[in-house]
Structures are given as C-alpha cells and as structure tokens.
Amino acid sequence: MSAHAPEHLDVRDLTVTYPTRAGDVRAVDGASLSVAPGEALVLLGESGSGKSTLARTVLGLPGRGARVGGAVRLSGTDLLTLGERALSDVRGRRIGYVPQDPDAALDPLRRVGAQVTEVLRRHRVAESRRAARRTVPDLLEVAGIAEPDRVARSHPHELSGGQRQRAAIALALACAPGLLIADEPTTALDALVRGRVLDLFARLRTDRGIALLLVTHDIRVARRIGDRVAVMRAGRIVEAAPVEKLLTTPEHPYAAALVAAQPGGLR
Numbered sequence: 001m002s003a004h005a006p007e008h009l010d011v012r013d014l015t016v017t018y019p020t021r022a023g024d025v026r027a028v029d030g031a032s033l034s035v036a037p038g039e040a041l042v043l044l045g046e047s048g049s050g051k052s053t054l055a056r057t058v059l060g061l062p063g064r065g066a067r068v069g070g071a072v073r074l075s076g077t078d079l080l081t082l083g084e085r086a087l088s089d090v091r092g093r094r095i096g097y098v099p100q101d102p103d104a105a106l107d108p109l110r111r112v113g114a115q116v117t118e119v120l121r122r123h124r125v126a127e128s129r130r131a132a133r134r135t136v137p138d139l140l141e142v143a144g145i146a147e148p149d150r151v152a153r154s155h156p157h158e159l160s161g162g163q164r165q166r167a168a169i170a171l172a173l174a175c176a177p178g179l180l181i182a183d184e185p186t187t188a189l190d191a192l193v194r195g196r197v198l199d200l201f202a203r204l205r206t207d208r209g210i211a212l213l214l215v216t217h218d219i220r221v222a223r224r225i226g227d228r229v230a231v232m233r234a235g236r237i238v239e240a241a242p243v244e245k246l247l248t249t250p251e252h253p254y255a256a257a258l259v260a261a262q263p264g265g266l267r
C-alpha cells in the first residue's frame with residue numbers, strides 16, 4: 001500500500017444551517033476542532049447534537065440547501081471554497097470516509113474486489129486495472145480481513161456484518177488517505193467484532209500515522225481508542241480534552257453528566 005501523506009484537519013467556527021418550513025435549524029453552531037497527523041479525535045455526543053453534520057460538512061457533503069460558515073482546512077487547503085471536482089478528488093484520496101452503515105459504501109451488485117479496484121482506478125492511484133487488482137488482497141488484509149482472496153470474490157451479501165464493515169474500511173483506505181473519518185463505524189457490530197475494528201483503527205493511527213476523526217455516541221469507543229475527545233451538544237463543542245481527563249475530571253456539566261450516565265461511568 002502506498003504511503004499516507006500526513007494530514008492535519010482544522011475546523012474553525014463552523015456553522016451549518018438548514019432552512020426548514022418551521023424555520024432555520026442550526027445543526028452545527030460555531031464548532032472548532034483540530035486533528036493532527038497520527039492523532040485520534042473522538043467526537044462524542046447524543047443523537048441530534050450535530051456530529052454527523054459536522055463530519056459530512058468536512059467531506060463537502062453538508063446536504064441540500066445547507067448554509068455553511070466558518071472554515072475547514074485540510075493541511076492548508078480550504079475545503080469550503082473548493083469546487084465539486086477538486087472536492088471529489090480530496091474525498092477518497094486525502095480523506096477516507098467510513099459510514100455507519102457499510103451497505104451505504106458498498107455496491108450490492110458488484111464483487112468487493114471490483115469495487116476496491118474501481119476506487120483505485122478512479123483516483124488514478126494504480127497505473128492499470130491489473131496493477132489495481134494485484135493490490136486488492138493487501139488492502140483487504142490491512143483492513144483485518146482474514147481471507148482476502150475469498151472476500152474479494154464475494155458480493156457484499158455473502159459476507160458477515162463485520163466483514164462488510166471491514167470491506168468498507170478497505171475501500172476508505174484504498175487511496176492511502178491521511179485522514180479517516182468514521183461515523184459510528186461500530187454501532188451495528190457485536191462487542192467482539194466492535195473491539196477488533198476499534199483495535200484496527202488504533203493500529204492505523206499508530207503504525208501508519210493516519211489522523212482519525214471518529215464520530216460516536218458511545219463512550220466505550222472513546223475509552224478504547226481515543227487520544228482526545230470533543231463533546232458536542234446542540235451544535236457546539238462544549239469540552240475537548242484528553243480521554244483520561246474527560247473520563248475522570250470532566251469540567252463542563254454536560255460532559256460530566258454524559259460520562260456519569262455511561263456504563264462504567266466515572267472512574
């Protein structure tokens with residue numbers, strides 16, 4: 001697999017507003033965060049706090065009609081002012097995205113190997129279809145798939161939920177992005193598989209220097225891989241701190257309530 005160019009994400013005073021019949025909904029309200037190369041930032045918050053909107057806006061996909069303010073910079077590139085063509089090159093090549101539901105990333109009608117090959121070709125990472133095909137098993141293996149050749153020949157419905165999630169991760173990693181954004185990537189998985197997928201993220205970060213932005217409502221995810229946690233509420237980041245600090249001595253009352261309400265609570 002080719003080397004990951006280090007990326008640094010910097011989000012400043014981001015606002016995302018959706019006009020609705022009932023008036024404007026401000027899904028993200030002046031949020032700032034940064035993720036350094038090789039760092040994992042867990043974006044933690046309840047349902048509706050604006051986590052997914054923030055993540056999608058970083059990817060240039062805030063949704064129809066959204067008004068976006070503030071700045072999103074990827075190693076100096078201002079993503080909010082990029083045209084659609086340049087943005088779609090950034091997506092996949094510099095930023096990998098793992099959605100909550102792997103079926104949203106995978107085409108049900110095509111074999112997994114063909115889908116990975118297609119991403120490599122689209123971003124001109126592989127010189128030829130043949131070269132692309134040769135790298136597929138390695139990519140699947142990096143994503144923790146034990147039988148890469150069989151999985152490459154399979155259609156998504158022939159795989160388990162965990163394997164599909166890993167295949168989606170392989171797709172996101174195909175072009176060696178420096179930043180990986182994962183939105184609730186383990187919610188649909190059982191505890192054992194969830195732990196393994198989180199360990200895989202941790203390895204990508206430490207072994208390959210990938211920056212990781214992980215969106216979740218589950219504090220156990222933060223415990224397992226987080227370096228730092230940013231707590232989001234009603235579109236704002238109310239506290240950002242190293243995981244241990246947040247779990248033991250949260251400062252913001254909402255962060256404290258969130259930690260106390262989780263299984264295992266304050267330690």
Ligand SMILES: Nc1ncnc2c1ncn2[C@@H]1O[C@H](COP(=O)(O)OP(=O)(O)OP(=O)(O)O)[C@@H](O)[C@H]1O
Nearest residue numbers: 018020025027046047048049050051052053054063
């Ligand atoms: N396209 C849209 N049009 C109108 N409102 C939207 C749109 N997308 C999101 N919202 C609103 O923005 C707010 C934040 O939603 P968002 O999905 O970002 O939250 P979340 O923290 O990711 O929640 P969940 O964990 O349930 O996915 C919600 O009130 C939601 O209804």
